[in-house]
Amino acid sequence: MQILLVEDDSDLAQALTQTLKHEGFAVNHVSRGQQAIDVIKIELPDIVILDLGLPDMDGMDVLQTIRKQSADLPILVLTARTSVEDKVNGLDLGADDYLAKPFDVAELMARLRVFSRRASTQKHSGLIIGDVKLDDKSHQVFISGEEVDLSRREFMVLKALMENAGRVQTRESLESKLYSWGEEVASNTIEVHIHHLRKKLPDKFIQTLRGIGYIIKTINE
Numbered sequence: 001m002q003i004l005l006v007e008d009d010s011d012l013a014q015a016l017t018q019t020l021k022h023e024g025f026a027v028n029h030v031s032r033g034q035q036a037i038d039v040i041k042i043e044l045p046d047i048v049i050l051d052l053g054l055p056d057m058d059g060m061d062v063l064q065t066i067r068k069q070s071a072d073l074p075i076l077v078l079t080a081r082t083s084v085e086d087k088v089n090g091l092d093l094g095a096d097d098y099l100a101k102p103f104d105v106a107e108l109m110a111r112l113r114v115f116s117r118r119a120s121t122q123k124h125s126g127l128i129i130g131d132v133k134l135d136d137k138s139h140q141v142f143i144s145g146e147e148v149d150l151s152r153r154e155f156m157v158l159k160a161l162m163e164n165a166g167r168v169q170t171r172e173s174l175e176s177k178l179y180s181w182g183e184e185v186a187s188n189t190i191e192v193h194i195h196h197l198r199k200k201l202p203d204k205f206i207q208t209l210r211g212i213g214y215i216i217k218t219i220n221e
């Protein structure tokens with residue numbers, strides 16, 4: 001796994017590079033947004049770790065530019081901007097995950113392992129996370145082999161969350177997957193579907209990130 005680390009704090013960058021290498025990742029480090037964009041034009045890494053506070057460009061612009069270059073390159077954003085609004089903005093602009101500074105290195109490693117696992121689980125057909133199996137073709141969901149009854153929209157919410165396991169789904173993004181443009185949607189519709197799903201699924205299978213959205217974490221996190 002090759003990581004592009006975009007971080008202008010040289011002490012932090014050095015420490016992270018060392019830890020990441022120790023964990024078996026290949027690391028390329030740049031300290032400017034423009035450098036990151038240039039590097040990605042030449043060769044796509046497997047994961048980008050992007051600090052939003054960069055000296056030459058706004059990290060959000062870097063994020064957008066990288067996202068245009070590659071739609072599914074995993075991008076983990078490091079940010080001291082902790083407001084919910086910034087987080088939602090970043091997710092809309094295409095970040096896959098967030099870590100607020102100061103962060104725990106163990107936490108960063110856990111997130112990166114999710115990225116690597118996601119890359120390998122996406123190759124399987126059907127979605128299996130923990131005891132839950134979702135069969136897209138037959139529209140069936142099983143918990144430990146027992147079928148559970150879900151409404152069409154509950155199924156769609158669960159599918160969206162499972163397909164993006166380890167990644168936060170905002171209420172808006174879930175709504176956009178369930179409803180067409182212009183369709184009247186009550187503001188608590190997604191909450192209601194999630195509430196019903198939770199009654200049918202294992203405890204804590206779907207987690208709420210308050211003010212941001214929902215996430216299904218892959219196992220071993």
Ligand code: CA
Pocket residue numbers: 007008009051052053054
């Ligand atoms: Ca910085």
